[in-house]
Every structure is written in C-alpha cells, then in structure tokens.
Amino acid sequence: MKRIFMLLPVMLLYCGLMAQNTFKAKVFNYQTKAALKGATANIPDLKISASADTSGLITIPNIPNGKFEMEITYVGFVKREMVYAFPQKAPEQILEISLEPSTGELAEVVVQTTRTDQNxxxxxxxxxxxxxxxxxxxxxxxxxxxxxxxxxxxxxxxxxxxxxxxxxxxxxxxxxxxxxxxxxxxxxxxxxxxxxxxxxxxxxxxxxxxxxxxxxxxxxxxxxxxxxxxxxIGKVPEKEPELTMLLNGTTAKGTDASVFYSQKWQHIGTTIFGSYNYNGAYDPSNTGLSAIPQTNRFTVNPKMFLYMDDHNSGWFGVNTTYENRLGGDMQVIAGNADNVHQYFERNKTFRFSTQLSFTHKIDDKSRINFKNTVGFFNRQLSEPGFDFKGRQVSSFSEVNYVHNGEKASWVAGANLLTDNFTAEPPQNSLNYNLTTIGAFVQNTYKATNWFSLEGGLRVDDNTPAPAKPSNGLFILPRLNALFKLTEHLTSRIGGGLGYKMPTLFNDESEQDGYQHIQPLNIGNTQAEQSYGLNGDLNYHSALGDEALININQLFFSTRVDRPLILQNNTFVNAPGHLLSKGAETNIKLVMDELVFYLGYTYTDTKQYFGGITGTQPLTPKHQFSFDSTYEIEGSFRFGAESFYTGPQLLSDGTTGKGYITFGLLVQKMWKRLDIFVNAENLTDQRQTKWGRIYTGSITNPDFKDIYAPLDGVVVNAGIRIKILN
Incomplete structure (x- = not known):
C-alpha cells in the first residue's frame, strides 16, 4: 500500500505530461482579411508542425500540457512568434491569427487610379x-x-x-x-x-x-x-505625427534640402512639404557647355484635411514652385560672355495650383466624390536674341458616383477641363484655348471567382472643334477582362479607343525652343485618334519556404491615325498612321531580405506615311534593367542596379550608340536617422565621349538629338532625420 502511494504522484505527473491537447487557429491576411491557405504553424520544442487548409485553418493535435512557443509563417508575410499555455482555458475555441505582408510582397496594394479603391x-x-x-x-x-x-x-x-x-x-x-x-x-x-x-x-x-x-x-x-x-498619389496624415528632414549633396554640384510634416487629429489633419534645390552649372566633359544647368528652385505644398463625420471628408491643397534654370556656355553662366561665348538658355518658371477633394459617403457601398484643380503656370524662355514668354491658366472639375457591390462595381461621372495659353507679343499668334466637357461610366463585374469583366464608355465634346471626321465629339469605349486561370496564374486582356487634340506643346517644340514654330489652326487640323490593345500573363508562386517569384509578360499594340508631324516648322497631320507594338517582361524574386528584379522592354514603333514605312526616331528597340536589393528592415539597405539602352535611330538618319549604366546604393537606418550614399552611371557613359553634341560654332550651336547621359558619374550622399515618426 505504501508503494502505491509513493507511485501515485509519479503516475499523475506522467499522465499530465502525456495529456493530449489540440490547437486550432485560422490564419488570414491582416490587410485584406483573406485566408492564407498553406500557412505553417511550427512548435520548435516539440518538433511538430502543420499547414493551413483552404479556409486558412490550422489544426495541431497531441500537444502535451505546458507552455510552448509557436511560429506562424507564410511566404511573403512577416513571421509571428507567440507563446501558448496548454491546456487552454477554452480548448474548443478557434483562434484568429493575422499576418502582415512583408516589404517585398506587393500583392496587397490598393490602387486609386480606377476610382474604386480595389485591390x-x-x-x-x-x-x-x-x-x-x-x-x-x-x-x-x-x-x-x-x-x-x-x-x-x-x-x-x-x-x-x-x-x-x-x-x-x-x-x-x-x-x-x-x-x-x-x-x-x-x-x-x-x-x-x-x-x-x-x-x-x-x-x-x-x-x-x-x-x-x-x-x-x-x-x-x-x-x-x-x-x-x-x-x-500624395501622402496623407496619420494619427502618429511625422516630421522628416532630408539633406543631400552631389558630386555634380547639387544640393537638396526637404522637409515633410504631417499629423492627424480628431477632425482635422495636415501635410506640409517644402524644399530647396540648387545645382551649379556642371560640365564633366569640358565641352564648354553645361551638362547640368545652374538651377535654383523653391517648392511649398501645404494640404489641409477635414474629417467632419463618418460620412463627410475632404482636403484642400496648394502647389507652389518657383525655378530659375540657366544653361548653355559655361563662360556665359559665370558672367564672362564675350564675342565668341554668347550662347545661353534660361528658363524662369512659376507654378501655382490649388487642389480640392471632397467625399460624401452615402453608405458602406456608395459614395459621391468631387475634385477640382485650378492652375497657373508662367514661363519665360530666353536665348540670345529671343524671348518666349507665355502663361497658362487651366482648370479641371469632376464629380463622380462610386458603388462597390459584391458582384458589380459602378463608377459614373462628368468633368469639365479648360486650358488657356497666352503668349506675349510677338509670339501671341501661338495662343491656345480649349474647353472639354466629358461624361463617363464604368462597370466592373465579377462573374465568377476566376473571371471579371470591366467595361467603360466616355463621351467628350471639345471646343473649338478640330477638322472632321470627329468634329470635336469623341466616343471612347474600353473593355478589359481578368482571368484567374489557377491559384498562381492570371491574365488580363484589354483595349480601347483614344484621341488627342491638336497642340503645339510637344517634344519637337521644346527642342526648337518655340523659336520657329508656326501657329496651329485647330479648325484646319484633325485630332489624332488611337486604337490600343494589350494582354498579359502573370505568374506568382512560392519557391520552397523562403522565396517568392513573380513573372509578368505583357504584349501591347497601339495605332495612332493622322499623327501630328513637324514640316517646315508647321504641325500638320501625317498622311497615314503610327504603329507601336512590343512586349515587356518583368521578373521579381523575393528571398527574405534579398530581392532581385529583371526587366526587358522590346519596342517596335513604325511610321506608315504616304505609302513609305520608316522607324520612329529616338525609340530604342531593346532596353534591359537589373536591380538587386538586400535590406534588413529598419536597419540596412544595399542596392545594385544596371541598365542597358540599345541603339536607336536619330532624327538626322544616324544611329545612336547602345550603352550600359551601373549604380550602387548603401543606406544605414536607425530609428531617427538614415545615412545614404548613392552612385549613378559608374560606367561613365556620356554621349560627348562618342562625338560632338552640336554642329556649327559654340557661338550659335545647333544641337543634335540627346539619347545618352551627359553628366557622367554622379555620386550623392545625404541624411534623413526623422524628428517625429
């Protein structure tokens, strides 16, 4: 009997250790609340683990009594480590565990451009x-x-x-x-x-x-x-105040100083951004001409946010920029002009605009949005013996209604755009005025879990109207489809019509400096009209337990009828069309702290004018990019990147040389301070290495197309101070 009493505590202890408990939990995405199928729960001390089923449910049986650390992991999400005591107070309860997407996972981005704020x-x-x-x-x-x-x-x-x-x-x-x-x-x-x-x-x-x-x-x-x-898309205030200052300097005589502040209170919030950017005139090739102009720029962008109640919110902002940019002959910039050294190009600009946005939330599914911007832009472009002064006053107003249902989402609205440009004499013949009234409707319908269709229709009326056939009225349909072929493979196919009103403001006018451009008569010029089609395949999947890969392959084709071309300093409609087609390949590999990115673009743009086929100038057929980043979040970042730009046809009929650039970034982060050093174009690729960039004399240079860097190797270093965060 005595032996039985002596063995009883040992037997009770043994039974306690051998007690069997069951752990149950549902794992979901913190941002979207979607179940994470395949998430893993691991108990290191017991060397047991289990994976979540299609509903995100993890079940681990046969857990003995005691306290054990548990690790919850899912590729592309931040690991969670928790300690649980067994037996649990409510052994039948199914716990809920949320995981946050890690920095390298971009799958849960909410976009605003389609106006529906969807994933x-x-x-x-x-x-x-x-x-x-x-x-x-x-x-x-x-x-x-x-x-x-x-x-x-x-x-x-x-x-x-x-x-x-x-x-x-x-x-x-x-x-x-x-x-x-x-x-x-x-x-x-x-x-x-x-x-x-x-x-x-x-x-x-x-x-x-x-x-x-x-x-x-x-x-x-x-x-x-x-x-x-x-x-x-600009920053918005959060509950935690933010005050960040950034100071940066470059080996190309550049200095940047920026400050950003934001804070949100109960019914009001604000963001304020201000910066000063300076660059001295820089000529790394000793050509006597500035590769980087002398620049002084001031920017102030304040915004005020109002959160009136659960149904009404909005914000108002101001965008102000002043810049004085002087390029040209280095001696002229330094104030040492003479009979030979006279060439300069000065841009003085002042930009002021207001932005207003207001949202009324009708219920959880519907809302009305209103937004408006009014802009003023003044620019003086000066060259020897020539001044071009002009100012633009423009406005944009839109009201739209958004309804997000379980199966269908709707966006419908109308907008008004005005654009008025006035040049000072003697260039006042280039004055431009346009008013556009538009209405649109868009529907996104989720037919099944694997198929969604988005269709839209827009009608625009323009005054003054261009020449026929459109006569100012344009009807623009668009259709896009999403196919979720498998858990890892999706495809998008879409297309639509477009148009562009005749305008003087394009690359050719800028290259000419508006010196020789003749007035544009909208009534005698046809609008450019387009037909676009694109389709892609996207594959994303886990590679083992530590890696995530995303591959996107896009194909595109766009035709533009009667494009504007410059002939004898006058913009006229070309007798034919422009066709651009090609493909983009993007590959992203995320391995915990290490990210690799590879991109390739193939572009084939042809002109079909008057029965003659030609290649579009300044359009490289082949472009490659490679980027690798190693980052310990909140502590350290190292990046290396390389870019290849293939040969391209130039306007004078010659071919520009292909080139490769290479860059490095090192950044050390603390809680309140970041220090960074960045180097660009370490291969020192410069167009001036391969020949002169102008013909004629330095007194009156006639510049060739610029298709490669002019500034060479540029290293910048700086600090970012997070006073509040």
Missing part, C-alpha cells in the same frame, strides 16, 4: 504600382525630381529635350510624350504648356504611391491618355 489583384485593368517602400529608396537616389523614378520603370523611356538645360519628357511604349498624362491625385496638374518641366519639379519625398496604366486610358481620363498615364 490590385482584383482589377481587370492592368495597373502597376510603386508603394511607399520603393519610393523611399528612390527618394535617396534623386531627392529633387522624379526623372529617375520614371526612367527606371519598364516600358517608360525618359527623353532629354535640351542639351544644356536638362529638360526632359517621358514616353510610354514608344509613343511621344504628348500621348501620356501625368496626374497628381487623379488631377491633371501637369498638362499642356506646364508639363514640359514637370519631371524636374516634382519631389518623390511628398509621395506615398505611384500608379501606372500602360495603354489606352482615355475612357477614364479623356484626351491625351493614348499611351497611358502616371498617377502621383
């Missing part, structure tokens, strides 16, 4: 997005403008329009800049005359996301979105 994966329209994490990296590479941000995007080619002033435009899928739209929060702040210097006057520090639509987007945004659009 990127669920939209039939093909949209690419650069979220805040990637913009954070780009802002340390070139804090003063978005030229690099766009130039490093597959399918977008940045074209320099001045050899000495650095002005540039961007082209999507081989089509001129006039066929693209640059938007700020969905509003055309940078259209017409004011768009020519936009790439150089926008800072990425003020942005939280950039969205791209490549291909016709005219049904959503009207004339000019034939090749596509870029939507720059």
């Amino acid at each position: 990127l994966r669920d939209i039939p329209t093909r949209i690419e997005a650069l979220p805040l994490e990637e913009l954070d990296e780009k802002s340390t590479m070139r804090p003063g403008d978005i030229k690099m941000l766009l130039g490093e995007t597959t399918g977008i080619h940045v074209q320099q329009t001045s050899a000495v002033s650095g002005t540039a435009s961007f082209r999507i899928q081989g089509l001129d800049s006039r066929y693209t739209q640059l938007l700020q929060d969905g509003m055309p702040l940078y259209s017409g005359y004011s768009g020519n210097l936009s790439l150089l006057q926008i800072s990425p520090l003020d942005l939280r996301q950039v969205e791209f639509i490549k291909g016709s987007a005219s049904t959503l945004y009207g004339g000019g979105a034939i090749a596509g659009l870029v939507n720059l």
Whole structure:
C-alpha cells in the first residue's frame, strides 16, 4: 500500500505530461482579411508542425500540457512568434491569427487610379504600382525630381529635350510624350504648356504611391491618355505625427534640402512639404557647355484635411514652385560672355495650383466624390536674341458616383477641363484655348471567382472643334477582362479607343525652343485618334519556404491615325498612321531580405506615311534593367542596379550608340536617422565621349538629338532625420 502511494504522484505527473491537447487557429491576411491557405504553424520544442487548409485553418493535435512557443509563417508575410499555455482555458475555441505582408510582397496594394479603391489583384485593368517602400529608396537616389523614378520603370523611356538645360519628357511604349498624362491625385496638374518641366519639379519625398496604366486610358481620363498615364498619389496624415528632414549633396554640384510634416487629429489633419534645390552649372566633359544647368528652385505644398463625420471628408491643397534654370556656355553662366561665348538658355518658371477633394459617403457601398484643380503656370524662355514668354491658366472639375457591390462595381461621372495659353507679343499668334466637357461610366463585374469583366464608355465634346471626321465629339469605349486561370496564374486582356487634340506643346517644340514654330489652326487640323490593345500573363508562386517569384509578360499594340508631324516648322497631320507594338517582361524574386528584379522592354514603333514605312526616331528597340536589393528592415539597405539602352535611330538618319549604366546604393537606418550614399552611371557613359553634341560654332550651336547621359558619374550622399515618426 505504501508503494502505491509513493507511485501515485509519479503516475499523475506522467499522465499530465502525456495529456493530449489540440490547437486550432485560422490564419488570414491582416490587410485584406483573406485566408492564407498553406500557412505553417511550427512548435520548435516539440518538433511538430502543420499547414493551413483552404479556409486558412490550422489544426495541431497531441500537444502535451505546458507552455510552448509557436511560429506562424507564410511566404511573403512577416513571421509571428507567440507563446501558448496548454491546456487552454477554452480548448474548443478557434483562434484568429493575422499576418502582415512583408516589404517585398506587393500583392496587397490598393490602387486609386480606377476610382474604386480595389485591390490590385482584383482589377481587370492592368495597373502597376510603386508603394511607399520603393519610393523611399528612390527618394535617396534623386531627392529633387522624379526623372529617375520614371526612367527606371519598364516600358517608360525618359527623353532629354535640351542639351544644356536638362529638360526632359517621358514616353510610354514608344509613343511621344504628348500621348501620356501625368496626374497628381487623379488631377491633371501637369498638362499642356506646364508639363514640359514637370519631371524636374516634382519631389518623390511628398509621395506615398505611384500608379501606372500602360495603354489606352482615355475612357477614364479623356484626351491625351493614348499611351497611358502616371498617377502621383500624395501622402496623407496619420494619427502618429511625422516630421522628416532630408539633406543631400552631389558630386555634380547639387544640393537638396526637404522637409515633410504631417499629423492627424480628431477632425482635422495636415501635410506640409517644402524644399530647396540648387545645382551649379556642371560640365564633366569640358565641352564648354553645361551638362547640368545652374538651377535654383523653391517648392511649398501645404494640404489641409477635414474629417467632419463618418460620412463627410475632404482636403484642400496648394502647389507652389518657383525655378530659375540657366544653361548653355559655361563662360556665359559665370558672367564672362564675350564675342565668341554668347550662347545661353534660361528658363524662369512659376507654378501655382490649388487642389480640392471632397467625399460624401452615402453608405458602406456608395459614395459621391468631387475634385477640382485650378492652375497657373508662367514661363519665360530666353536665348540670345529671343524671348518666349507665355502663361497658362487651366482648370479641371469632376464629380463622380462610386458603388462597390459584391458582384458589380459602378463608377459614373462628368468633368469639365479648360486650358488657356497666352503668349506675349510677338509670339501671341501661338495662343491656345480649349474647353472639354466629358461624361463617363464604368462597370466592373465579377462573374465568377476566376473571371471579371470591366467595361467603360466616355463621351467628350471639345471646343473649338478640330477638322472632321470627329468634329470635336469623341466616343471612347474600353473593355478589359481578368482571368484567374489557377491559384498562381492570371491574365488580363484589354483595349480601347483614344484621341488627342491638336497642340503645339510637344517634344519637337521644346527642342526648337518655340523659336520657329508656326501657329496651329485647330479648325484646319484633325485630332489624332488611337486604337490600343494589350494582354498579359502573370505568374506568382512560392519557391520552397523562403522565396517568392513573380513573372509578368505583357504584349501591347497601339495605332495612332493622322499623327501630328513637324514640316517646315508647321504641325500638320501625317498622311497615314503610327504603329507601336512590343512586349515587356518583368521578373521579381523575393528571398527574405534579398530581392532581385529583371526587366526587358522590346519596342517596335513604325511610321506608315504616304505609302513609305520608316522607324520612329529616338525609340530604342531593346532596353534591359537589373536591380538587386538586400535590406534588413529598419536597419540596412544595399542596392545594385544596371541598365542597358540599345541603339536607336536619330532624327538626322544616324544611329545612336547602345550603352550600359551601373549604380550602387548603401543606406544605414536607425530609428531617427538614415545615412545614404548613392552612385549613378559608374560606367561613365556620356554621349560627348562618342562625338560632338552640336554642329556649327559654340557661338550659335545647333544641337543634335540627346539619347545618352551627359553628366557622367554622379555620386550623392545625404541624411534623413526623422524628428517625429
């Protein structure tokens, strides 16, 4: 009997250790609440694990009593580590565990450009997005403008329009800049005359996301979105205040100083961005001409946000930029002009615009939105013996209704756009005036879990009207389809019509400096009309437990009838059409802290004019990009990138040389401080190495096409101070 009592505690202890408990939990995406099929729960001490079923449910039986650490993991999401005690107080309860997407996973991006605020994966329209994490990296590479941000995007080619002033435009899928739209929060702040210097006057520090639509987007945004659009989305205040300062210097005599502040209270919030950008005239090739002009720029962009109640909210912002940009002969810039050294190109610009956005939420599914922008842009372009002064006053107003249902989403609205350009004598014959009234409707229908269809229709009426056949009225249908073929493979196919009103503001006018351009008679010039089609395949999958791969293959084709061409300094309709077709390949591999990106663009743009076929100048057929980043979140970042631009036909009939550039970025981050060093074009590729960039004399140079860098190796270094975050 005594032995039995002695063995009883041992038996009870043994039974306790051998007690069997069952752990049950549902794992879901923190942002979208979607179940994460295949998520893994692991108990290291017991060396047991289990995976989630199609509903995200994980079940682990036969767990003994005690406290055990459990790891919940899913590829592309941040790992969670928790300690559970067994037996549980409510053993039958199914726990809910949420995982947050990691930095390298871009699958859960919510986009605004289609106006429905849907997840990127669920939209039939093909949209690419650069979220805040990637913009954070780009802002340390070139804090003063978005030229690099766009130039490093597959399918977008940045074209320099001045050899000495650095002005540039961007082209999507081989089509001129006039066929693209640059938007700020969905509003055309940078259209017409004011768009020519936009790439150089926008800072990425003020942005939280950039969205791209490549291909016709005219049904959503009207004339000019034939090749596509870029939507720059500004930051909004959060509950936690933010105060960030950035100081940057370059080996090319550049200095940037920026500050951003934001805070949200109960019913009000604000964001304030200000910057000063300076660059001294820089001539790395000793040509006697500035590869980078002398520049002084001030920018102030304040916004006020109102959160009146659960149904009404809005914001009001002001965009102000002043810039003095002087390029040309280095001796003239230094104030040492003489009989030989006389050439200069000065741009003085002042940009002021207001933005207003208001949303009334009817219920959980429906809302009404109103937005408006009024812009004023003044520019004085001066060259020896020539001054071109002009100002633009433009406005855009839109009201739309959005309804997001379980099966169908609707967007319907109307907008009014005015654009008035006035030049001072003697160039006042170039004055331009346009009013556009438009209405549109769009429906997104989720027929099944694997198929969605998005259709839209827009009607625009323009005054003054161009010559027939359209006579100012344009009807623009669009159709896009999304196929979720498997869990890992999706496809989008879409197309639509577009148009572009005749205008003087394009790359050719900028290259000429408006000196010889003749007036445009809209009534005697036909509008350009387009037909676009694109389709893609997208594959994403896990590679083992530590890697994620995403492969996207896009094919595109756009035809533009009667494109405007410059003949004898006058813009006329070409007797034929322009056809741009090609493909884009994007491969992204995420392996925990390491990310690899490979991009390739093939562009074949041909002119079919008067029965003669020719290649579009300044359009490289082949472009490659490679980028690799190693990042320990919040601690360290190292990046290396390389770009290849293939040979391209130039306007004089010669062929520009292909070239490769290479860059490096090192960034160390602490809680309140970042230090970064970035080097661009370490291969020192310069067009001036391969020949003169102008003909004639330095007194009166006639510049050739600029197709390669002029500034050579540029290293920048700086600090970012997060005073509040």
